[in-house]
Amino acid sequence: MHRMKRCKAERAVVNIGSLLTLEPGSGAGPLGIVERAALAFAGERIVYAGPEEKLRDAVELPAAGSILDADGRVALPGLVDCHTHLVFAGSRAGEFAARVSGKSYEEILAAGGGIHSTVEATRRASESELLALARRRLDRFISFGVTTVEAKSGYGLDLENELKLLRVARALRGQHPVDVVSTFLGAHTVPREYRERREAYLELLVHEVLPRVAAEKLAVSCDVFCERGAFTLEETRRILEAGLRLGLPARLHAEQLSRSGSIALAVELGALSVDHLEFIDESDARLLSGSRTTAVILPAATLFAGKQRYAPGRMLCDTGCRVAVSTDFNPGSSHTQNLPMTLTLACLGCRLTPEEAVRGATRHAAAALGLESDRGSIGPGKRADVLILDSPDWRDLLYHFGGNLAWRVFKNGQEVLVSR
Numbered sequence: 001m002h003r004m005k006r007c008k009a010e011r012a013v014v015n016i017g018s019l020l021t022l023e024p025g026s027g028a029g030p031l032g033i034v035e036r037a038a039l040a041f042a043g044e045r046i047v048y049a050g051p052e053e054k055l056r057d058a059v060e061l062p063a064a065g066s067i068l069d070a071d072g073r074v075a076l077p078g079l080v081d082c083h084t085h086l087v088f089a090g091s092r093a094g095e096f097a098a099r100v101s102g103k104s105y106e107e108i109l110a111a112g113g114g115i116h117s118t119v120e121a122t123r124r125a126s127e128s129e130l131l132a133l134a135r136r137r138l139d140r141f142i143s144f145g146v147t148t149v150e151a152k153s154g155y156g157l158d159l160e161n162e163l164k165l166l167r168v169a170r171a172l173r174g175q176h177p178v179d180v181v182s183t184f185l186g187a188h189t190v191p192r193e194y195r196e197r198r199e200a201y202l203e204l205l206v207h208e209v210l211p212r213v214a215a216e217k218l219a220v221s222c223d224v225f226c227e228r229g230a231f232t233l234e235e236t237r238r239i240l241e242a243g244l245r246l247g248l249p250a251r252l253h254a255e256q257l258s259r260s261g262s263i264a265l266a267v268e269l270g271a272l273s274v275d276h277l278e279f280i281d282e283s284d285a286r287l288l289s290g291s292r293t294t295a296v297i298l299p300a301a302t303l304f305a306g307k308q309r310y311a312p313g314r315m316l317c318d319t320g321c322r323v324a325v326s327t328d329f330n331p332g333s334s335h336t337q338n339l340p341m342t343l344t345l346a347c348l349g350c351r352l353t354p355e356e357a358v359r360g361a362t363r364h365a366a367a368a369l370g371l372e373s374d375r376g377s378i379g380p381g382k383r384a385d386v387l388i389l390d391s392p393d394w395r396d397l398l399y400h401f402g403g404n405l406a407w408r409v410f411k412n413g414q415e416v417l418v419s420r
């Protein structure tokens, strides 16, 4: 019988109880689950993903020392956190304590808290200080099985400091196994020194900062916080269109504290994602469902900010939107890197099913970054980013609320986390 030349695998994982491929065609149910499965990697790519009984026909196996026995555990794509504010300095622990002790927002601002305190601390910090802080945060992300993290600027708010934050994010790529995907968020808030002349800040963003960001290839998308007290719909359009002209796809902080009508703008501009969505309504959701734009919900921010109103995840899914889930890791309203816990909150607060939640931090999160053809699912040719849970039941990822079941993490085919 003629046999095709088999690919030589450099690493393999055998005896996987359930492999969540996230490719419904290649396994059972919406998560594409293959039972009694195996994986093989060559370089940074997956070369085999499927039933273990077919592994040896498909690839030439590596030496025994490069084969991991998963002993019936669950394997799934490395998690993708598609919305974080990774790079900043300073702590707002005092502000948190004051807030939960009943201090008003005005009192907290008067005591030097709020986003502007992070801006001041971040402006004072050197690139190397910011780099060390962000590296430690990525260590925590990877400990939870997160292998790709989006990172927004937005605590510099002037030319020099916004570029500094994006350069730190770029430097991380050579220093840490987690992939960092950079987004420019100069329009996070109007900095204090521009409070009386916001038009001048918009001019600065559009005519000076964005062109430099694009010229130095420091970001792959452009985000705006479209909200009362931040940027109006018209200002949002102006900034996002300037980004698009420079080749930076749009993203939006949208419908978080009020309904602004920004979903129609996002769809019109072909935005990669609209994020937050606590105040999105069904007409918005219908617009989204027919578009390429991913709906990103951030339930940890709802909980941590002490709010009651979660994004209507159930309605978004039922309307046919592609829904992703992210931590919104940031120093003020969501200081967690625990993406699995955030998935539990997406089920409890936003009424996603467990399957929808897992898809929200894998396949759909990759789509929110425009990376779905490369990662977020498991199959031949995909990046070899894989999380192995210390459990035979994938639902334990959500059920162990606030815990950590990451047992092994592979990034680009290399084992980067080993836990006992």
Ligand SMILES: [Zn+2]
Pocket (backbone or CB within 6 Å): 083, 084, 085, 253, 328, 330
């Ligand atoms: Zn955010």
